[in-house]
Amino acid sequence: MTTLSLAVLDLAGTTVSDDGIVEDAFLHALSREGVHQGGPRHDAMMRYVRDTMGESKVSVFRHLFDGDEDTAQRANTAFEEAYAQMVASGRCSALPGARQAIESLRAHGCAVVLNTGFSPRTRDDLLASLGWSDLADAVLSPADAGRGRPYPDMVLTALLRTGAPSVDSVGVVGDTPYDMRAGRAAGAGLVAGVLTGGHSAQSLRAAGADQVLDSVAALPALIDATARAA
Missing domain, CATH: 1.10.150 (DNA polymerase; domain 1)
Known part of the structure; x- marks a missing residue:
């Protein structure tokens, strides 16, 4: 695996807690x-x-x-x-450590793209409520890419938008089996599940997760370890 240059992160359940x-x-x-x-x-x-x-x-x-x-x-x-x-009404909030993880990745040269199954309007309202409108390098919805998950379109569009050198340099992180399937379909070098969205480690691994993390806050350390191994 090459050093990761792009992290494609889901919103609700992965970086954002939406209270159901x-x-x-x-x-x-x-x-x-x-x-x-x-x-x-x-x-x-x-x-x-x-x-x-x-x-x-x-x-x-x-x-x-x-x-x-x-x-x-x-x-x-x-x-x-x-x-x-x-x-x-205030029912959404950033998951603990999510903003810090995104800022840390970008500070160390790893681009971050947020992606979601929401429409652009809903996505942008959510990001604005969190003060995240300019947090990532790009934000994507299915309407921006062609098809939504479990298809690879949003991951591949993120690669094209950021100029990442190869699919092997992309990490995909999400809380659902559909996130894992999209990452696998795109050929991402790392596909990681998080346990903050209600799906079990077993279901995430069965859908293709290489790693399962307690939360996205652990992602910078995982990517750092991956870079050292590479």
């Missing part, structure tokens, strides 16, 4: 479309939501509503509105 508001925003959107809690259809939909955390939200809605684009777009708009309101 992703699920709450999905609940709100489903309710707006007449799918209420307590029924088998609702339970099946929420299982799919949990299983696909990290994927583009509008893609999730397309699946939930059997490809009905109008319904998917309407539900996605309801999701974004609910999420923005919850962010504005």
